[in-house]
Amino acid sequence: MNLFVANWKMNMTRAEARAFSEELGRRVGDRDLEVELVIAPPLTSLDAARDAKGRWSFAAQNVASEREGAFTGEVSALQLADAGCRYVIVGHSERRRIFGEGAAVLSRKLERVREARLIPIYCVGETQDERAKGHSLEILTRQLETLREDPAEATLVIAYEPVWAIGTGQIATPGDCAEACVHIRGVVGSRRDLRLLYGGSVTSDNAREMLGGAGVEGFLIGGASLKAASFASIAGLA
Ligand code: PGA
Numbered sequence: 001m002n003l004f005v006a007n008w009k010m011n012m013t014r015a016e017a018r019a020f021s022e023e024l025g026r027r028v029g030d031r032d033l034e035v036e037l038v039i040a041p042p043l044t045s046l047d048a049a050r051d052a053k054g055r056w057s058f059a060a061q062n063v064a065s066e067r068e069g070a071f072t073g074e075v076s077a078l079q080l081a082d083a084g085c086r087y088v089i090v091g092h093s094e095r096r097r098i099f100g101e102g103a104a105v106l107s108r109k110l111e112r113v114r115e116a117r118l119i120p121i122y123c124v125g126e127t128q129d130e131r132a133k134g135h136s137l138e139i140l141t142r143q144l145e146t147l148r149e150d151p152a153e154a155t156l157v158i159a160y161e162p163v164w165a166i167g168t169g170q171i172a173t174p175g176d177c178a179e180a181c182v183h184i185r186g187v188v189g190s191r192r193d194l195r196l197l198y199g200g201s202v203t204s205d206n207a208r209e210m211l212g213g214a215g216v217e218g219f220l221i222g223g224a225s226l227k228a229a230s231f232a233s234i235a236g237l238a
Contacts, residue, residue: 007220025053041058060088067115126163156191169201181198181215196215202219
């Protein structure tokens with residue numbers, strides 16, 4: 001089943017989240033969903049985005065690397081599970097780049113996510129510079145090393161998100177994405193329950209082509225996920 005994750009980032013008030021979920025609920029209606037819908041709201045909008053009919057679940061955008069205690073401003077994996085999250089985005093390029101999260105902290109976060117029985121959506125992707133130098137696949141390999149201690153039998157989602165495609169309107173070609181996905185599957189080959197997503201400038205205009213030929217089973221969507229209409233359309237629910 002294809003998976004569509006709306007990453008709202010630091011957007012959406014509670015009122016906006018409520019309006020979004022009402023509209024998404026109207027668009028989905030009572031049909032049997034053949035896709036899986038996930039919203040990653042800011043935690044302040046979690047309750048406002050909840051669906052009484054359970055047609056979508058939640059991902060957290062971030063998680064603390066520590067279990068509990070004196071870590072002002074952090075939210076633990078256990079607290080996320082308790083609040084009703086099912087997934088956690090780990091290693092998004094904005095966390096890596098803006099907040100300096102590297103392999104050591106990300107592998108601790110993955111451990112916390114597993115302890116809380118949540119499912120990581122682990123993000124990997126090369127920058128424009130790394131791509132220009134022909135280092136893309138090597139960078140992916142290095143970022144995937146962080147999964148070394150992650151239990152191979154556990155459900156895992158990996159999002160291939162080339163940094164140069166995030167929020168730029170410059171989407172990867174299906175061919176580029178397919179090449180990266182073949183590489184990713186090769187590196188984490190022994191995993192039984194793995195789903196690969198693509199992220200970076202996905203819109204309702206390019207989603208179909210990408211789903212067809214890029215070797216992915218869904219998307220992690222930023223900008224185009226802020227409107228229920230475009231999120232639904234990307235998920236094929238228009
Ligand atoms: P974008 O963001 O769809 O706005 O490019 C994707 C992401 O950061 O997950």
